[in-house]
Amino acid sequence: MSRITFYTNPQSRGRIARWMLEEAGADYETRILTYNGTMKDPAYLAVNPMGKVPAIVHEGTVVTECAAICAYLADVFPEAGLAPPPVARGNYYRWMFFAAGPVEAAVTNRSLGFVVPSERERAAGYGNFDHVMDTLDAWLSEHPYIAGDSFTAADVYVGAQVIWGLQFGSFDKRASFAPYAERLTARPAYIRATKLDDEAAANS
Numbered sequence: 001m002s003r004i005t006f007y008t009n010p011q012s013r014g015r016i017a018r019w020m021l022e023e024a025g026a027d028y029e030t031r032i033l034t035y036n037g038t039m040k041d042p043a044y045l046a047v048n049p050m051g052k053v054p055a056i057v058h059e060g061t062v063v064t065e066c067a068a069i070c071a072y073l074a075d076v077f078p079e080a081g082l083a084p085p086p087v088a089r090g091n092y093y094r095w096m097f098f099a100a101g102p103v104e105a106a107v108t109n110r111s112l113g114f115v116v117p118s119e120r121e122r123a124a125g126y127g128n129f130d131h132v133m134d135t136l137d138a139w140l141s142e143h144p145y146i147a148g149d150s151f152t153a154a155d156v157y158v159g160a161q162v163i164w165g166l167q168f169g170s171f172d173k174r175a176s177f178a179p180y181a182e183r184l185t186a187r188p189a190y191i192r193a194t195k196l197d198d199e200a201a202a203n204s
Helices: 014-024 066-076 090-111 118-124 129-140 153-168 177-185 188-203
Strands: 004-008 028-032 055-058 061-064
Touching: 004 014, 014 066, 014 153, 014 188, 028 188, 055 066, 061 066, 066 090, 066 153, 090 129, 090 153, 129 177, 153 177, 177 188
Parallel strands: 004 028
Antiparallel strands: 004 055, 055 061
């Protein structure tokens, strides 16, 4: 299997993709891009026209968006055991896309000071921030990991949002969130990825 090219910046969601690469045991080379610099160069815009990171290129296939990168790597590296069997992926897909949709939208809107008017909650899709937090907390209160009893790629994506949300105050402090984050941050792959990104940030 050919080496993966990983485009990132250590101060970005690229940390999610690196964590996933480490969990998968992938062979990859890292290319650090700069905001308003190399992210906007024509060479990188040919990879991701949005001019954003992360992105990976693997055997000619370009994958952007953190949830997609996590799902792709889980499939490409089945020996890592990061995805349930296809017939058992209901919760795996459900919560990964819940984080990519309602969680991302609710947290972003809140951080920007935007509150959905109560009469427009149906139009917003996710309803309101509290409802999103309630829903995720209820699930994690009954399951140690997103897809059930075992760690999967969905935990990389959802877990990163919980970890950062607690760190930066963009998530409510619910009873299930801190124990879940502690389980994830103790993982060797998470520790390795964090060290690599912290070193890259210090040298940039």
